[in-house]
Amino acid sequence: MNQTINDLKTRRSIRKFKDEQISDEDLKIILETGTYAPTGRGAQSPKIVVIQDEETIKELSAWNRSFFPVEVPDDLDPFYGAKTLLIVLADSEMPTWVEDGASVLTVLVNAAHAVGVGSCWIHRARDEFASPKGKELLKEWGIPERYEGIGHVVLGYPDMEAPEPLPRKEDYIHFVD
Ligand SMILES: Cc1cc2nc3c(=O)[nH]c(=O)nc-3n(C[C@H](O)[C@H](O)[C@H](O)COP(=O)(O)O)c2cc1C
Numbered sequence: 001m002n003q004t005i006n007d008l009k010t011r012r013s014i015r016k017f018k019d020e021q022i023s024d025e026d027l028k029i030i031l032e033t034g035t036y037a038p039t040g041r042g043a044q045s046p047k048i049v050v051i052q053d054e055e056t057i058k059e060l061s062a063w064n065r066s067f068f069p070v071e072v073p074d075d076l077d078p079f080y081g082a083k084t085l086l087i088v089l090a091d092s093e094m095p096t097w098v099e100d101g102a103s104v105l106t107v108l109v110n111a112a113h114a115v116g117v118g119s120c121w122i123h124r125a126r127d128e129f130a131s132p133k134g135k136e137l138l139k140e141w142g143i144p145e146r147y148e149g150i151g152h153v154v155l156g157y158p159d160m161e162a163p164e165p166l167p168r169k170e171d172y173i174h175f176v177d
Contacts (some may be wrong), residue, residue: 014118015080017156033082033111037104040096046104049087068126082154089147101150108153118158125149
């Protein structure tokens with residue numbers, strides 16, 4: 001099978017990582033590939049924030065957990081102990097900002113898989129960066145306030161077998177005569 005098609009079909013969300021940081025080389029490839037994601041009008045509206053500081057990731061994990069719609073245990077780590085956290089933000093003044101951010105996230109997770117890095121797309125970035133703390137963080141990071149959160153990607157070398165994908169639903173593809 002064509003390598004790209006194979007990679008796209010075999011990528012699975014990884015939720016257990018080895019206790020080692022990913023190499024700078026792998027990170028660079030993943031990030032650079034992410035910047036080639038299609039975006040509306042080719043405007044490249046998203047930004048990819050990269051965090052590898054353990055304390056910061058821990059803090060952001062607790063913050064992310066606070067946005068779960070249901071009560072969850074205090075020790076639940078929504079970032080699964082990953083040592084690299086990417087946050088995709090997008091410029092809300094662009095008409096396609098949500099789609100642009102999702103496009104970048106999709107490319108990031110697939111690029112990671114292509115170089116043997118496990119990843120998982122993590123939700124609740126929209127809530128985070130709409131909050132006062134989110135606005136504060138943007139300021140601290142030197143990013144304009146109009147940027148909104150789209151999603152996170154956690155990265156690490158997999159410490160689990162990739163799970164079997166669910167069967168694809170029968171009516172996923174709908175041909176019109
Ligand atoms: C918009 C979106 C939000 C997601 N949020 C989370 C999340 O917060 N936590 C998590 O563990 N997985 C999250 N995922 C991963 C999905 O659960 C996963 O892609 C899905 O179960 C299919 O599994 P696969 O990625 O292994 O094919 C998210 C995926 C998407 C596209």
